[in-house]
Amino acid sequence: MKVHNFSAGPGILPKEVLLKASEACINFNNSNLSLLEVSHRGKDVIEVFSNAEHLVKSLLNIGDEYAVIFLQGGASFQFAMVPHNFLNKKAAYVNTGVWASKAIKEAKYYGETLVLASSEADNFTHIPKNYIIPEDVDYFHFTSNNTIYGTQTRDFPNSPVPLFCDMSSDIFSHRFDASKFDLIYAGVQKNMGPAGATMVILKKDLLNKIQRKMPSMLNYQIHVEGESMYNTPPVFAVYVSMLTLDWLKRNGGIEWAENRNRAKADLFYSELDRNSLFKGTVTKEDRSWMNANFIMNDPAKEDAFKKVLKEANISGLNGHRSVGGFRASMYNAMDLDSVQVLVNVMQEFEKTNG
Amino acid sequence: MKVHNFSAGPGILPKEVLLKASEACINFNNSNLSLLEVSHRGKDVIEVFSNAEHLVKSLLNIGDEYAVIFLQGGASFQFAMVPHNFLNKKAAYVNTGVWASKAIKEAKYYGETLVLASSEADNFTHIPKNYIIPEDVDYFHFTSNNTIYGTQTRDFPNSPVPLFCDMSSDIFSHRFDASKFDLIYAGVQKNMGPAGATMVILKKDLLNKIQRKMPSMLNYQIHVEGESMYNTPPVFAVYVSMLTLDWLKRNGGIEWAENRNRAKADLFYSELDRNSLFKGTVTKEDRSWMNANFIMNDPAKEDAFKKVLKEANISGLNGHRSVGGFRASMYNAMDLDSVQVLVNVMQEFEKTNG
Numbered sequence: 001m002k003v004h005n006f007s008a009g010p011g012i013l014p015k016e017v018l019l020k021a022s023e024a025c026i027n028f029n030n031s032n033l034s035l036l037e038v039s040h041r042g043k044d045v046i047e048v049f050s051n052a053e054h055l056v057k058s059l060l061n062i063g064d065e066y067a068v069i070f071l072q073g074g075a076s077f078q079f080a081m082v083p084h085n086f087l088n089k090k091a092a093y094v095n096t097g098v099w100a101s102k103a104i105k106e107a108k109y110y111g112e113t114l115v116l117a118s119s120e121a122d123n124f125t126h127i128p129k130n131y132i133i134p135e136d137v138d139y140f141h142f143t144s145n146n147t148i149y150g151t152q153t154r155d156f157p158n159s160p161v162p163l164f165c166d167m168s169s170d171i172f173s174h175r176f177d178a179s180k181f182d183l184i185y186a187g188v189q190k191n192m193g194p195a196g197a198t199m200v201i202l203k204k205d206l207l208n209k210i211q212r213k214m215p216s217m218l219n220y221q222i223h224v225e226g227e228s229m230y231n232t233p234p235v236f237a238v239y240v241s242m243l244t245l246d247w248l249k250r251n252g253g254i255e256w257a258e259n260r261n262r263a264k265a266d267l268f269y270s271e272l273d274r275n276s277l278f279k280g281t282v283t284k285e286d287r288s289w290m291n292a293n294f295i296m297n298d299p300a301k302e303d304a305f306k307k308v309l310k311e312a313n314i315s316g317l318n319g320h321r322s323v324g325g326f327r328a329s330m331y332n333a334m335d336l337d338s339v340q341v342l343v344n345v346m347q348e349f350e351k352t353n354g
Numbered sequence: 355m356k357v358h359n360f361s362a363g364p365g366i367l368p369k370e371v372l373l374k375a376s377e378a379c380i381n382f383n384n385s386n387l388s389l390l391e392v393s394h395r396g397k398d399v400i401e402v403f404s405n406a407e408h409l410v411k412s413l414l415n416i417g418d419e420y421a422v423i424f425l426q427g428g429a430s431f432q433f434a435m436v437p438h439n440f441l442n443k444k445a446a447y448v449n450t451g452v453w454a455s456k457a458i459k460e461a462k463y464y465g466e467t468l469v470l471a472s473s474e475a476d477n478f479t480h481i482p483k484n485y486i487i488p489e490d491v492d493y494f495h496f497t498s499n500n501t502i503y504g505t506q507t508r509d510f511p512n513s514p515v516p517l518f519c520d521m522s523s524d525i526f527s528h529r530f531d532a533s534k535f536d537l538i539y540a541g542v543q544k545n546m547g548p549a550g551a552t553m554v555i556l557k558k559d560l561l562n563k564i565q566r567k568m569p570s571m572l573n574y575q576i577h578v579e580g581e582s583m584y585n586t587p588p589v590f591a592v593y594v595s596m597l598t599l600d601w602l603k604r605n606g607g608i609e610w611a612e613n614r615n616r617a618k619a620d621l622f623y624s625e626l627d628r629n630s631l632f633k634g635t636v637t638k639e640d641r642s643w644m645n646a647n648f649i650m651n652d653p654a655k656e657d658a659f660k661k662v663l664k665e666a667n668i669s670g671l672n673g674h675r676s677v678g679g680f681r682a683s684m685y686n687a688m689d690l691d692s693v694q695v696l697v698n699v700m701q702e703f704e705k706t707n708g
Binding site (some may be wrong): 001002003005007008009010011012013018019021022023025026031032033034035036037038039040041072073074075077079080081084102105106109187188193194195196197213214215216217218228231232233234235236237240313315316320 | 355356357359361362363364365366369370373375376377379380385386387388389390391392393394395426427428429430431433434438456459460463499541543547548549550551567568569572583584586587588589590591594667669671675680
């Protein structure tokens with residue numbers, strides 16, 4: 001029985017990737033050993049990391065001026081690692097939600113942190129846009145997709161200073177000019193793999209700007225030199241990510257994902273705007289293709305709606321515990337069919353409960 | 355065809371654990387969803403973490419005065435996190451190998467770091483013993499098992515100050531009085547699970563000693579309060595660890611593991627001492643039950659020996675790239691049968707090549 005997995009993350013992964021991951025737990029590359037119990041220094045595991053790096057570069061159309069590494073600790077650890085390495089004098093951030101706020105909080109520990117704009121007063125229901133990035137900061141940092149609220153920036157700013165972005169929840173979901181960025185990071189547990197690895201893409205010449213002394217595990221230079229293996233890396237999470245990147249590449253890459261994601265978002269948001277029982281919670285122009293947040297006009301009907309969702313095998317549609325309501329997360333691996341099932345349920349529910 | 359997995363880590367895991375892990379990649383707890391694509395805030399995943407914590411406490415016979423948390427970054431991240439939290443004035447370390455040296459290096463970044471004793475001048479072939487732990491340090495830190503050299507401390511010192519230990523490569527392998535310790539950490543990829551999670555056991559009253567301000571991800575207090583879920587945790591690695599802990603408990607706990615490990619070590623080291631072609635590289639009294647390092651008296655015979663190892667389906671017996679030779683790692687999940695296969699191969703090789 002197929003479950004339609006709208007979980008906000010860790011989120012849906014391609015079925016074929018899960019099957020290969022399952023097989024590797026018992027027999028990795030026909031070694032009769034599990035991927036979970038072999039050395040990360042073995043030829044086959046090193047090849048997994050190398051393939052993952054090359055797939056990222058190929059999908060994003062970037063060259064050897066960038067390093068691609070896989071670390072641990074999620075985006076939350078990057079919130080500290082980024083300023084630890086690069087905030088020498090001051091840095092600029094935009095506050096678009098809880099994750100951006102956390103990144104700002106950690107940066108303040110390291111130095112002056114300008115918040116150029118914030119939509120906090122409006123409960124983060126839109127993306128602030130009219131701000132100017134100053135030229136005297138070490139970098140400008142923003143969050144491309146805000147999972148908790150369902151807002152997304154798909155047109156990226158030009159920046160007079162190094163441009164940094166947390167793309168944890170929408171990396172590889174639409175085409176963009178990656179060469180504009182000096183540093184991109186993403187916890188892999190939305191569009192790439194399971195929880196437990198963080199991808200960091202950074203321009204190699206950025207490493208020359210590191211001035212602060214710091215412990216090895218916080219230092220990007222050391223991880224780049226170690227090719228993600230300064231210490232024992234999260235092998236399985238990187239393996240699953242590599243499989244997902246390979247799946248994406250074989251299906252047509254980011255253009256294919258973008259077309260699919262636009263179609264899913266169009267299908268869902270059209271129904272949301274048409275249906276008299278539901279309404280969206282964010283400014284239309286800032287709606288995320290990854291996470292669609294909505295509420296019911298009559299909260300008393302929520303339990304009945306949850307019941308029909310369950311009957312239709314729709315999973316993970318609850319809103320984040322901090323905001324309530326509903327949230328349909330439609331990451332790369334989700335088929336249009338699953339969104340159609342959700343739309344059908346919403347239409348049927350309107351007929352019987354409208 | 356069974357492969358005898360002597361890998362130093364990530365290392366051998368119980369077959370039944372690997373089968374369950376493989377199943378969970380496709381269908382976790384009969385949800386028809388993969389463990390890799392569900393929220394860590396779900397009831398079933400929270401139960402995994404709770405079970406893991408309770409199994410650790412039960413196996414080590416410790417109570418609620420201790421917190422058990424699962425973090426990311428391996429022991430290498432703990433090398434920094436420990437002094438970041440607890441080195442206020444000065445700390446004392448013993449240098450028993452590469453990992454201890456790295457822990458010392460990171461501690462120096464935070465404050466005065468006394469090295470009470472070191473066997474570095476003797477290539478770490480023994481464990482230094484005649485040192486006195488000073489009473490005016492914030493803590494005393496040592497490494498219980500040194501994977502690269504094959505030495506181990508199984509009788510733990512009494513300490514007038516908080517006692518900290520890196521038990522990455524021998525946790526749960528023999529009985530010891532855990533209540534002597536204030537903080538124990540272990541990358542899970544030897545005796546517990548795959549790479550990607552680190553277990554930390556710490557006395558809760560230790561948290562009162564944290565004085566330094568620091569980013570959230572470095573702060574034990576925050577991870578203890580968040581019950582390992584301050585941010586998205588490495589769910590799969592913790593799940594596999596929980597399964598291994600459960601396997602250990604059902605089989606008889608640490609006493610069972612100790613008996614097995616002693617028998618394996620006795621079998622292997624007896625042959626090593628008897629066989630005219632091989633010799634051990636460390637002081638006998640400091641030999642590790644987890645990692646047995648040895649060399650051939652005639653290095654010209656190494657290639658021929660490697661060939662017969664391969665024919666016998668023996669894997670992972672190469673020494674660490676920094677020291678060469680051979681290393682037989684015999685973690686908890688290894689059966690005596692596999693050690694017997696290795697011993698048979700050594701005896702046969704002596705007959706034909708002696």
